[in-house]
Amino acid sequence: MTESIHRRPGTTTAAVPGDLGWHLGMVLRGYQTRFESAVAEMPAGIRGFQVLSAVVHKDPPNQQALGAHLAIDRTVLTYLLDALVDAGVVERIPAPADRRARKIIATASGRHMLAAYEERVAAAEADLLAGLEEGDARDLGILIGRLAINVHRTQPGASPCEAMDNL
Template structure:
């Protein structure tokens, strides 16, 4: 007796190899659209938000560590930090461990700005996940986080932006 590959009536069809990429791409596009709108007035946009968030929440010891964490080329990172310095939301200070290196720290205005934008980003994320049950949305966040950490562990220098550009 052979098994049918046809789904039962009302059942979800079996996954087709390659569908995961399409699904992730569609979710990422929906996320990107909402994220861009949420941070549109932020200095340096999405990347500026990511830099400011990493400075506040991750406290990297120096500019090089910040770039490595975000997988941003040091030349690009310099321009992003310059834009945030010009906006008065971060400043460069000498790294206490190495005076040749610079540590990027948030100003009080930067911390206030990040709080406002985090509220906007949280609302954008909630909007994206609105089609899921609350438990499913939490489970998705946990699973995606676990998968992302595993990919980062096995490919630590990988840039998610570059990956999407090449998809």
């Protein structure tokens, strides 16, 4: 059997230490290019999509929780929300648990827009994974998800947006 099958726990999966970073960077670059194209007409682009998706799928209790979930500075989040409110895809309402805070909710138009953009993003992701067998693509998604959760657990303030911006 090859050396890659008999690796010690904690050793790199790359043939050469450091190659893992290059591999991840190339995959992220390929993803970013496709993702940007898929959401190009979305109000506020990638971050607008991420905000709308989090509002719909995560239902954060208030604007502060939304910003914390996405690791977006509150000033930047305010500008993003302004763009999404102006586009008619989200609304700010008083938070039920604290009337001084604001909860962000999607409008019917916003939910419709998100569904359309999710189809485009899914097609972009399928295009990126087209070179893999279906089972390998599914396994990659599961493993990347586990790795992301572990990184988030050990670095809860880490910003995926910042990582993409600095790629």
